[in-house]
Structures are given as structure tokens and as C-alpha cells.
Amino acid sequence: MFTGIITGLGQIISVKDLGATQAHVKELVLQAPKNYLDDVALGDSIAINGACMTVTAFDQNSNQFSIEISAESLNKTHGLTQQRWVNLEKALRANDRLGGHIVSGHVDGTATVSLFEPMGESWTLKIIAPEALGKFLAYKGSVTINGVSLTVNSVQDTAQGTEISINLIAHTLDNTALKYLQVGEKINLEIDTVARYVERMLSLSEPAKVLAS
Numbered sequence: 001m002f003t004g005i006i007t008g009l010g011q012i013i014s015v016k017d018l019g020a021t022q023a024h025v026k027e028l029v030l031q032a033p034k035n036y037l038d039d040v041a042l043g044d045s046i047a048i049n050g051a052c053m054t055v056t057a058f059d060q061n062s063n064q065f066s067i068e069i070s071a072e073s074l075n076k077t078h079g080l081t082q083q084r085w086v087n088l089e090k091a092l093r094a095n096d097r098l099g100g101h102i103v104s105g106h107v108d109g110t111a112t113v114s115l116f117e118p119m120g121e122s123w124t125l126k127i128i129a130p131e132a133l134g135k136f137l138a139y140k141g142s143v144t145i146n147g148v149s150l151t152v153n154s155v156q157d158t159a160q161g162t163e164i165s166i167n168l169i170a171h172t173l174d175n176t177a178l179k180y181l182q183v184g185e186k187i188n189l190e191i192d193t194v195a196r197y198v199e200r201m202l203s204l205s206e207p208a209k210v211l212a213s
Contacts, residue, residue, distance in 0.1 A: 001091065007036075027067070091105075121169075
């Protein structure tokens, strides 16, 4: 589990194919900030641009770690096979503060940046999500974009999909890789966990049967 509060900026420095086709796993090596791996162990979970990954190797001296990404994860995400800056978040501990919202690290799909521009002392970010994910996006609801917990300021359904607008303060841009976004770029989107269950309950055609005690 994660919170969507980024704990470090990393860089993907190499991508290695572990098979001959797109159906095979890829190995990524990432550069983490200094001392970021001091409390990391093999098998720990770290979200990379919102996608929960397992640490398969690490070197505290070089501040580098490796993960293996499956074909399913590659199919659901964007930007994890390129050398680029990425948002990092270590898995939530039981005694940590829940500063953002409950984030699973399971990316639901990708959306497209439709606008990214300054507005006063902050920035306006608009993205267009696929129609299938649009029903989960609500005014003042929570959404995770490239691993960052954000609040939706407006929602508009269009012929291209559902466009949402988000206000980004300077602190968010300074401390995340969102500052590198470009119009037309794909982003990783995770919908709110509660919305998943609400949609599931509403979609049931028959009420659940209560077992006799």
C-alpha cells in the first residue's frame, strides 16, 4: 500500500530485455537519491511512477536498485522502458501517516496530458482519461497520476474521453517528476480504491444473499 506522497526522485538508467518478445519480462536499473536505499531490503516494494514493483537487487554504495517488470505491467503503464526521471515511493508502514490517500500501486491504465501551463503561482494540469475510467473520476475526488496523489478540480466528459483538471502547487512540481510532463504525453493513472468497490456493488444485478446463521 502507498499514499501517493513521493519520497524521492529516481532515474531509469538501463532497460534490459529478459526474453525475445514483448511477452517477456524486462529488468530495469534505477538510480535513487543518496541514502534512499538505507532501509530497503530485497523483496521490498517501491512504486515507480505509480506502479508497485519489487526490489530484486540493490547496491547502497551506488544508490542503485533493480526491478523486473512483467508484460502485464508494461501493457498497463507508460514510460517505464525509457531512461527518464521517475517518482519513487516506498511502501507504507503500519505506523506511517496517510498523507495522501490509499493507493494500491496497481495502475488502471494510461491517460493523455491535454494541457499543462502556469496559472499564477501554480500550474494547471489537464488529462484526458479513457471512457472506461471516466466513471471513476469525480469532482474533489482523489486520483493518482504517475504515483502522485492529487485532487480533481473539475470533470468534463468529451468525445475523446473524460477530461479532468488538477491544480499543482510549486512544492509538488519541485519534488516530483510531474514538472517534466509535456502536452500529448501519456501518464499512469490509478483511480480511487473506494470508487472500485462502489462501482462493483452498483453493477451487481442481484442483491447479495445473506447466509442464515
